[in-house]
Amino acid sequence: MNILDKITADKKNEVALRKSLIPTSQLEQSVLFNRTTISLAKKLRTSNTGIIAEHKRRSPSKSVINHNLNVNDVAQGYENAGVCGMSVLTDGKYFGGSLDDLLLARASCNLPLLRKEFIIDEYQLLEAKAYGADVILLIAAILSRDEIKRFSEFAKSLNLDVLLEVHNEEELNKSIMPSLDMLGVNNRNLKTFDVSLETSKSLSQQIPDDFVKVSESGISNIDAIKALKPFGYQGFLIGENFMKTNNAGESAAQFIKELKS
């Protein structure tokens, strides 16, 4: 079983439990549910840096990254650094995250927030909205084309942006549809956990210009960004490189300063 199969199997049980504990009607009545969302795609189209900075405590590939940072400080630090958006991992078992992290990030900054999660059910989109997200992630490797269509159209009806993630040409070809805003290419091979920017470079030509292109994972220096921009990438999702330091916001600020110089 590969890592995505394992995560998805656990996620099914987790979502069933959550659904039984908190009914949909309760999510829809939350204070945050009817707020005006902020579009990450719009911000990326006009930004000259395009950094989406992630809150990530641990991961299947790296085990522990950092358990010592406070999510409020990270969110405020990222906003002060001038990032375009923040990604918050909400999976507990594999990444040490939670929906409370999303809520705390929402309370601490006005950045577009991505709920970084393994979405397998519409219920998780209602949760995303109720806990303060502006953007949701759909992972082509774990969804059929019908599910991608259903979930992305539902997300749009909630005024959430949609980032669709692919790892290869086959996933890309099955996924293209108008209800997506951003197409993310993940540079991490989930069988070996190796990262290669070549994945983003080689898939870039096949991504239609209507979508904002985002390169995800393994970006650890500004040379990587400079190498990816000519391929049309406007968004760069960075987690470990900032989170492994003792001040993620300061690390992002330094990175952006260098990028602009």
Ligand SMILES: O=C(O)c1ccccc1NCC(=O)[C@H](O)[C@H](O)COP(=O)(O)O
């Ligand atoms: O990061 C992992 O090990 C991982 C394993 C299995 C599924 C997803 C995984 N990561 C999610 C992400 O997409 C990354 O957190 C994100 O792109 C940031 O990557 P990085 O800058 O390399 O921390």
